[in-house]
Amino acid sequence: MAVLTPVISRPDLYEENQNRGLIARILEGERKLFHDLVRPYERGLYLAANVLLRNHADSEDAVQEAMLKAFTHLPQLTSPEKFKSWLFRIVINEARLKRRNSHGHLFESLEGENNQAVEFMPRNFADWRENPLETMERTEIREAVSKALEILPGMYREIFILRDVQELTGAECAEILGVSAGVLKVRLHRARLMIRENLAPTFKLRWYERVFRGKGRKPW
Amino acid sequence: MVSCEDVLKRLSDLIDDEIDSEVAEAIKAHLAMCRRCSVLYDSLRKVVIVVAAEHTFELPAGYSERLHGFIDQHLLA
Numbered sequence: 001m002a003v004l005t006p007v008i009s010r011p012d013l014y015e016e017n018q019n020r021g022l023i024a025r026i027l028e029g030e031r032k033l034f035h036d037l038v039r040p041y042e043r044g045l046y047l048a049a050n051v052l053l054r055n056h057a058d059s060e061d062a063v064q065e066a067m068l069k070a071f072t073h074l075p076q077l078t079s080p081e082k083f084k085s086w087l088f089r090i091v092i093n094e095a096r097l098k099r100r101n102s103h104g105h106l107f108e109s110l111e112g113e114n115n116q117a118v119e120f121m122p123r124n125f126a127d128w129r130e131n132p133l134e135t136m137e138r139t140e141i142r143e144a145v146s147k148a149l150e151i152l153p154g155m156y157r158e159i160f161i162l163r164d165v166q167e168l169t170g171a172e173c174a175e176i177l178g179v180s181a182g183v184l185k186v187r188l189h190r191a192r193l194m195i196r197e198n199l200a201p202t203f204k205l206r207w208y209e210r211v212f213r214g215k216g217r218k219p220w
Numbered sequence: 221m222v223s224c225e226d227v228l229k230r231l232s233d234l235i236d237d238e239i240d241s242e243v244a245e246a247i248k249a250h251l252a253m254c255r256r257c258s259v260l261y262d263s264l265r266k267v268v269i270v271v272a273a274e275h276t277f278e279l280p281a282g283y284s285e286r287l288h289g290f291i292d293q294h295l296l297a
């Protein structure tokens with residue numbers, strides 16, 4: 001019996017090939033193409049820096065520093081197909097360095113270390129009913145997510161941003177953060193559980209508010 | 221029979237589809253019967269959907285222009 005090989009779409013392979021081509025041309029002298037090489041990642045790079053630094057100006061500085069390093073060290077990049085994770089690693093390192101120098105993270109990092117061994121147990125089991133994207137205003141969601149992220153220890157914030165916001169693969173995240181696939185999975189799961197718990201008070205109420213508001217009735 | 225504790229540990233694997241089909245089936249069977257775990261699974265999935273939405277995180281105005289201006293000025297000049 002003939003075995004049919006499924007045709008699998010691999011946008012990541014397309015991206016890798018694209019980057020390999022761009023890097024080769026940049027190294028041959030078409031330096032302006034550096035703009036095109038980094039443009040797809042500029043949003044993610046900013047968010048990755050900002051999740052650690054929580055300050056617009058510092059985050060932009062970190063991305064600019066990372067650009068400088070990436071451009072200078074581009075000739076030494078041995079695997080051009082890994083450009084994306086290499087670039088994210090540089091920006092994360094820059095952000096960590098800035099954070100270390102600012103001292104503002106000291107309490108937070110202790111909290112993160114202490115929580116390492118403790119299994120996170122959800123407490124809020126209220127039903128969210130609907131997709132918040134359909135029932136809440138963008139600004140409300142933005143504010144709630146940003147607050148929910150804020151109280152997470154840094155190591156959970158960075159994995160969450162890379163994997164769930166930037167949608168990098170598990171392998172890419174593990175490489176960027178320098179952790180094993182197992183550690184990455186555990187951290188990501190804890191990060192999601194903590195974010196969910198932090199968002200629950202805001203998101204679970206929306207259904208009641210929508211149904212009962214304006215009808216002169218209260219849900220209790 | 222899987223316990224709530226086992227299910228709790230594997231919910232992200234289920235969301236990311238990084239789980240053996242046999243285990244996935246066992247977890248789904250548990251979810252169909254356990255309200256707490258199914259609420260947890262549903263809301264956790266919604267967290268992932270919400271944060272992946274393009275507009276959930278805002279960038280400062282003019283960020284892209286400043287970044288490319290920096291590249292032109294410091295890297296390509």
